[in-house]
Amino acid sequence: MKMGTRAIHILCRYGFPYIDILQALVDNGAALNLQDNYGFSAFAIMASHPYVQLSADLVSKWIHEHGLDLSIKTNLGATPLVNAIASQSLHGLSAILPNIAGHVDLSAELDSAKIKLQEIANLKPIPEDLHALARLANARQIVDLLEARCSQQCLRTLAGR
Numbered sequence: 001m002k003m004g005t006r007a008i009h010i011l012c013r014y015g016f017p018y019i020d021i022l023q024a025l026v027d028n029g030a031a032l033n034l035q036d037n038y039g040f041s042a043f044a045i046m047a048s049h050p051y052v053q054l055s056a057d058l059v060s061k062w063i064h065e066h067g068l069d070l071s072i073k074t075n076l077g078a079t080p081l082v083n084a085i086a087s088q089s090l091h092g093l094s095a096i097l098p099n100i101a102g103h104v105d106l107s108a109e110l111d112s113a114k115i116k117l118q119e120i121a122n123l124k125p126i127p128e129d130l131h132a133l134a135r136l137a138n139a140r141q142i143v144d145l146l147e148a149r150c151s152q153q154c155l156r157t158l159a160g161r
Contacts, residue, residue, distance in 0.1 A: 006034060011042075
């Protein structure tokens with residue numbers, strides 16, 4: 001445990017098909033907010049993994065029942081939302097966005113993330129590597145999600161909600 005890594009960090013990083021095992025650990029007291037030496041919470045690691053099958057309902061449950069904190073930052077100042085965006089984790093992003101209100105300054109984070117993802121999505125020439133192509137496709141989907149979320153935020157602001 002040289003890097004401050006605990007079992008929950010390892011499961012979040014490498015146990016992506018085992019959400020049910022992770023849920024059992026969390027239900028029995030494992031801390032999703034626990035940070036390693038780099039400041040990554042177990043949840044931030046999970047949210048940034050592109051293959052973790054997170055859901056918005058599960059994240060909501062963890063917030064309300066287990067105190068999941070979406071505002072915890074790494075040593076470099078990145079929240080789980082920024083980590084999900086930077087790693088182009090569509091599942092992580094889709095699970096976090098519906099639950100983010102009141103946890104972080106959404107506008108500031110989305111503005112900078114959107115610029116970075118548009119740069120990634122517009123890379124030319126398109127790489128021939130299949131993994132790189134999949135990441136570019138994910139980047140385009142994430143940009144669409146971010147634009148839709150920003151539009152929803154603007155509409156709520158205009159409506160006075």
